[in-house]
Amino acid sequence: MQAEATARHSDLSEKDNRALISVFSAYTVTATLWLLFATGVGLLIAFKFGAPEFGGGAWLTFGRLRPIHTNATFYGFASIALVGLGYYVAARSCGTKLYSAALAWTGLVLFNVAALAGTVALDLGYIDGDLEYREWPWWIRLIFLAAVLVSAWNLIGTVARRSSADIYLSNWYIMGGTLWGAIIAIVGVMPWYQYGLGQVAVSGFYMHNAVGMWFTPLALGVIYYSLPKLLNRPIYSYALGVFAFWTNLLFYPIIGAHHFEFSPLPWWLQTIAIVFSVAMLVPVWGGSSNFLLTMRGRIRDLIHSYPLMFIFVGVMSYLIGSTQGTLEAFRSLQQVWHLTDFTVGHSHLTMYGIISFVIWGGIYGLLPLATGKKASQLGMALHFWMALVGCFIYVTSLSIGGTIQGLDWMHGLPFIQSVIDMQSYYVGRGVGGLLMFSSHIVFGWNVWRMCYGTGAVASPLQALRAEESVA
């Protein structure tokens, strides 16, 4: 059944087909612009750790740019890119057209209005609290919620029009992710249970679920479609995929409080979070081994296809980053790493290593199939290697530095010693960040080629396979 799902190219009319392609392209292009902006800001604030006077004044102060960097990455880049990919995957795997192209465009406008308004508001100092990933004033977060609801409605409507009885697994994740994302946004914005320590509990829930129940499901949905598509081989075990879906759904929402270990939050809440952080190994190892087994024996295809390489890195980051997350949740290790830069390393290993790499793999793999234009091999190579090496330097620096920071505190050294000890690791972060940002410029150029360029049809391997599949 699933071999058909990923192979289905549909009997869409030329008009419907063009509508889908322009929606996919437009989402990708605006997401790319947000990526460039968000990581440009990220690079600027990385430099500020070495040169605190660099970029003075209220508008460029670190504390205002930091939430601008995270929110623009989350809600500008990743959200828009994943919903765009979600539309393409849903329509193609269901062999149908979009439920409504107009709704898709409305969603895109809402996403962009929210991200733009949120960025301006934060820079002017209008903020709803230093509450991680939900700093935007509440009415801007309602615009974002509207965008998510529109997307969920449109995606469900698209899947409802499918030509087969079954629903391919990708669509479970993509529809689920958007609906769960809407619930997360609602829980985060309602004010009545968010006073004092009550708000801390909600923060733990929100900051964790925004990552793991909004971005991760959409990214997994993209992998479940792209991987079989690019390899022209069904997923290793469909049943294992279904198992990972339900266990992820049951375990993940429970573990948010591990962000506030040793805080005055009830001890039982923290302990449950730790227990289920361990349980998360089940869906994580289940999901990643499923992907790796799908790739088994196809090393040659892998190294000749950058889309596959991007997805491979995404899968490895999923395995390593999520397992690291489980380890971090143990009280003994949290004692060293909590509140240090190790956490920043972890969040980049996951949001960058998993989410961004999967997004790029999906775009390089699927956008050329949609537009018929491909990025150059050199462009993809530059993007891949600079992003991978940059991310490696970034995460390694902060992981080592963060450990030293934590040990300094445990040994009772004067606090300023931990600031001094971080200096060389902050340089490492800046170097890694510079490489990552440079790779995004190349990505921008690649996206331009895939959308508006005059390039030939997608790479021979993919194009050939795509033809076979249609036949």
Added chain:
Amino acid sequence: MNKLLLIVGGSTLVYACLAWTMGVWPGIELSKLPAGPGVEPLTALQSEGREVYVANGCSYCHTQQVRPLDADKVFGRPSAPGDFKYQTPELLGSERTGPDLTNIGARQPSSVWQYIHLYNPRAVVPESIMPSFNWMFAVVAQAPAGVTPVSLPRNYAPAGGVVVPTHQAEALIAYLAALKQPALPASEAPSASGGAPSATGASSGAAPTTAKASAAAAPVASYDATKGAALYTANCSACHQASGEGLPGAFPSLKGDAVVNKDDATKHVDVVLNGLHDARVSGVVYSSVMPPFSGTLSDAEIADLIDYERSSWGNHGAPITAAQVGAERAKAK
């Protein structure tokens, strides 16, 4: 259609239940927590300062949560649920690029220091990487009546005129001054049985070791220079500076100071234990407040610290022992 309903509806229902159980419901219950004893709402000016703190993202580098861990003892007693009654939006934070500020009003009571530090942190802490908030200040030819200009060291001061804080800066500093942990009643204090917390610092071992050392009639004054230097960096150098010279007009010099070099250390011990305000040193009156350290440092630690000051920067005060500090502490009671 049924299959779609099952997957989409089923998973969303499950998720909504979990979101209620792990997000909303704890939120509802914990929002009802009463204030702990001595926990007061902020004044209008302090709340305004809190808004400045939030708008400029101070909590991305400064936490406001003291964990029940040895590493956190320098920042105060462990935070209790009752401390957060009036803290909305919450400011617990997730990173400690800079120190925790839960108890900063008690740890650094000097607003003179806070203003200099806010204007340019490196004027008082050379290694700091905190941004300058000089845009919260104005340079004027002469300070208006009732406003004290910021006493900046010469190389950080503008070429002409004086620096005065704007209303924003005043509100922010008022907020920081209000960040003081009220003492927990003995029954609630976690592990308060040991009496005086032998908290801070430089001791490479765990805190209990130091406590034992001070209790068991001090093993004679073999002054630990490493510990003394680290204690000085952690507790004193923000004002008196690593050079011991202080900042002219703001913080008195310890180098060559009469109290530090006098062989009778009674006054020196008294100042460290109990703090000082409106001090007159070499004819200059300093308006900065020095905090007391009797609550945070043990006798042995204070002895190491004082011996470090008495033997550094060309000072020649007679060394003291932990027993002497203990005697002074007993006298103060």
